[in-house]
Amino acid sequence: MNSLFSKTKEIQSSMDGFIDQVEKAALIFLEGMKAYFSGKSERFEEYSSELADVESEADKIRRNVKYKLYTFMLIPESRGDVLGVLETLDDVIDLTEKVLEHFLIESPDIPDFLKEDFLELTELSYKAMEELSKAARSFFTELKLVNDYVNKVHFYEHEADKVEKILKLKIFKSEKIKELAVKISLRYFAEKIALISDESEKVAERLAVYAIKRRI
Numbered sequence: 001m002n003s004l005f006s007k008t009k010e011i012q013s014s015m016d017g018f019i020d021q022v023e024k025a026a027l028i029f030l031e032g033m034k035a036y037f038s039g040k041s042e043r044f045e046e047y048s049s050e051l052a053d054v055e056s057e058a059d060k061i062r063r064n065v066k067y068k069l070y071t072f073m074l075i076p077e078s079r080g081d082v083l084g085v086l087e088t089l090d091d092v093i094d095l096t097e098k099v100l101e102h103f104l105i106e107s108p109d110i111p112d113f114l115k116e117d118f119l120e121l122t123e124l125s126y127k128a129m130e131e132l133s134k135a136a137r138s139f140f141t142e143l144k145l146v147n148d149y150v151n152k153v154h155f156y157e158h159e160a161d162k163v164e165k166i167l168k169l170k171i172f173k174s175e176k177i178k179e180l181a182v183k184i185s186l187r188y189f190a191e192k193i194a195l196i197s198d199e200s201e202k203v204a205e206r207l208a209v210y211a212i213k214r215r216i
Contacts (some may be wrong), residue, residue, distance in 0.1 A: 014065045026129040029096040033122040046178040048100040055097045062086045081210040090205040096116040125196035130157035132200040146211040153204040160197035
């Protein structure tokens with residue numbers, strides 16, 4: 001196994017734990033949005049609170065890894081890349097928390113004829129984040145697999161873009177939605193959900209570059 005942390009098992013364990021939090025955040029985001037679209041407000045609030053806890057735990061792990069990398073002068077040749085992976089993955093977790101928070105605070109009324117599209121967009125963003133998690137884990141264990149997962153992130157981000165466009169067209173062409181302010185609000189929430197796939201793609205691209213550097 002091509003492990004970046006063959007001599008620093010404690011850091012490896014911490015990185016595994018951090019990526020576990022990324023995967024958990026993606027799942028909670030997905031289930032939380034499903035609950036929202038199904039009108040299960042109490043369950044949605046529980047997911048929102050749970051995701052905040054995950055984000056907090058991820059922050060603790062990230063700070064701990066950063067402290068150990070600098071305090072004990074571990075892997076100096078790769079430290080910048082490792083910290084870059086940590087910081088950008090943490091940004092994606094933060095984003096999932098913010099999306100649920102926005103829905104919790106503003107409680108937009110999603111018309112029934114749009115719920116299927118919103119759910120599909122949510123699932124595609126989730127899949128992009130899920131594949132990103134796999135790419136990150138591979139970066140620290142099986143480097144040769146990184147590009148396979150990065151390509152899947154690209155695929156799901158592209159599919160999310162298509163659904164986002166279709167959703168926006170439905171919103172603004174619909175005669176069922178009379179007020180422009182409502183249309184703008186729905187577009188805003190569609191963009192927030194799609195942003196998770198966009199950010200996942202950005203992080204995946206950074207991982208691809210880091211992987212190339214490690215092969216050289």
